Amino acid sequence: MGYLEFIKRFTWxxxxxxxxxxxxxxxxxxxxxxxxxxxxxxxxxxxxxxLAPSFMVPEKDLAGKTALITGGAxxxxxxxxxxxxxxxxxxxxxDNNEKALDKLKSDLSKKDFTIxxxxxxxxxxxxxxxNAKFVKEEFGPVDILINNAGVVCGQTFLDIPDYMIxxxxxxxxxxxxxxxxxxxxxxxxxxxxHIVTVGSLTGLLGMYKCVDYSASKFATIGFHESLMTELKxxxxxxxxxxxxxxxxxxxxxxxGCKPRNMPMLEPKDVARxxxxxxxRDEVFVxxxxxxxxxxxxxxxxxxxxxxxxxxxxxxxxxxxxxxxAFQEVEAA
Numbered sequence: 001m002g003y004l005e006f007i008k009r010f011t012w013x014x015x016x017x018x019x020x021x022x023x024x025x026x027x028x029x030x031x032x033x034x035x036x037x038x039x040x041x042x043x044x045x046x047x048x049x050x051l052a053p054s055f056m057v058p059e060k061d062l063a064g065k066t067a068l069i070t071g072g073a074x075x076x077x078x079x080x081x082x083x084x085x086x087x088x089x090x091x092x093x094x095d096n097n098e099k100a101l102d103k104l105k106s107d108l109s110k111k112d113f114t115i116x117x118x119x120x121x122x123x124x125x126x127x128x129x130x131n132a133k134f135v136k137e138e139f140g141p142v143d144i145l146i147n148n149a150g151v152v153c154g155q156t157f158l159d160i161p162d163y164m165i166x167x168x169x170x171x172x173x174x175x176x177x178x179x180x181x182x183x184x185x186x187x188x189x190x191x192x193x194h195i196v197t198v199g200s201l202t203g204l205l206g207m208y209k210c211v212d213y214s215a216s217k218f219a220t221i222g223f224h225e226s227l228m229t230e231l232k233x234x235x236x237x238x239x240x241x242x243x244x245x246x247x248x249x250x251x252x253x254x255x256g257c258k259p260r261n262m263p264m265l266e267p268k269d270v271a272r273x274x275x276x277x278x279x280r281d282e283v284f285v286x287x288x289x290x291x292x293x294x295x296x297x298x299x300x301x302x303x304x305x306x307x308x309x310x311x312x313x314x315x316x317x318x319x320x321x322x323x324x325a326f327q328e329v330e331a332a
Contacts, residue, residue: 059279063088068135068142070122070179071149073100075251076198079271080146085113087275092135092142094120095149122149123170125178132182141186144278146196147176147220152253154323157211165212172216176223187239194240194278197224201247201286204295208317221245228283242277246270246287256324260315262288 067084071077072093084091085108093115095101101117108115116139120131135142151171153164180195187193202210203217221243228241248254250264257264265287277285286292298306310316 057280060281062279065143066090066092066139067144067146068092068094068183069146069148070094070175073097073104076249076267076270077148078104079267080148080274081115082108083271083275085115090139091115092139093117094122094131096121122175122179123167128175128178129182141190142183143192144194144196145179145183146198147179148198149175152213154209154325156209160212168212169216173219173223176220180227188236191238194242196242196244196274196278199224199243199245201245201291201295204245205298208320209323240281242282242285244274244277244285247291254323256322257320258322259319
C-alpha cells in the first residue's frame with residue numbers, strides 16, 4: 001500500500017469515526033432534551049394532582065375485582081377487608097389466626113358482606129403455594145394482591161431472640177416473594193393487576209427497638225422497588241404497584257410506644273388511604289403525607305444535626321423505650 005493510499009484510508013477512517021461520534025452526540029443530546037421535557041411535564045402533572053381537589057383526581061372502579069390480603073384478620077388488614085367488601089370486591093383473607101378469621105367472617109356476615117378466609121402461615125413457602133393454588137382454582141386470577149402481614153419483636157438488638165429475627169424477616173419480607181410469585185404470572189398474562197406493599201416509615205429511617213423490624217421493612221421496600229423496575233423494563237406497564245409507608249399505627253403492635261410530637265395513626269384512616277391509593281394507582285404513599293418530603297433530609301443534613309433532630313426534637317428513641325416486647329399482630 002502506497003503512501004497516498006494510506007493517507008486516503010486514514011482520512012476516510014477518521015471521517016467515519018468523527019461522523020459516528022457526531023451522530024452519537026446528537027442522539028444523546030436529543031435524548032437529554034426529551035428527558036428534560038418529560039421532567040417538566042411530570043413535575044407539572046404531580047403538582048397539579050397534589051393541589052387538585054379529591055373529586056377531580058381520576059379513580060378506577062374496583063367493583064367485581066378479586067383482592068387477596070395477607071394479615072387481614074386484625075388491625076389495618078381488618079379495616080381494609082371491610083372497605084374492600086363495601087366496594088363490591090371478592091375479598092380473600094389470609095391470616096394465621098384462625099379464631100380472628102372466624103370472628104371477622106362472622107362480623108362481616110352480620111353486615112351482609114361475604115368474604116373468603118384461609119388460615120395460612122405465610123412464612124411457610126409450601127403453604128403459600130398450596131393455598132394460592134386453591135384460591136386460583138376457586139376464584140380465578142387475583143386482581144389485587146395486598147402484602148400487609150407483619151410482626152414486630154420490640155426489643156433492643158442484643159435482647160431479640162434469634163428465632164424472632166428469622167420470623168420477622170420471613171413474615172415481613174420473604175413471604176412477599178412467595179405470595180407475589182404465586183399471583184404475578186397471571187397478572188402478566190392478563191396484562192392487568194395491582195400489587196400493594198405495606199411497608200413502614202421505619203423502612204426509610206431506622207428506629208430504636210426496631211433493629212429487626214426496620215431492617216425487614218428496608219428489605220420490603222427494596223423488594224417492591226426492584227420488582228417494579230423489572231416489570232417496567234419488560235413492558236408490563238399495566239401492572240400497577242403501590243408502596244405504602246405509614247407511621248406507627250394504633251393496632252397493638254407498638255403497644256407502650258408514646259410518640260412525643262405526633263399521635264399514632266388509626267387503622268381505619270390508614271386503610272382508607274390505602275384504598276384511595278389503589279383506586280388512583282398511586283406509586284408511593286407515606287402516612288403522614290409530609291414524611292415523603294422530610295425523611296430524605298437525612299441524606300443531606302450533617303449527621304450530627306440529624307441525630308440532634310431525632311433525639312431533641314422528634315424524640316424518637318424516648319418515645320419507643322416503653323414499647324412492650326414481642327407483639328405478634330398480623331398487620332403492618
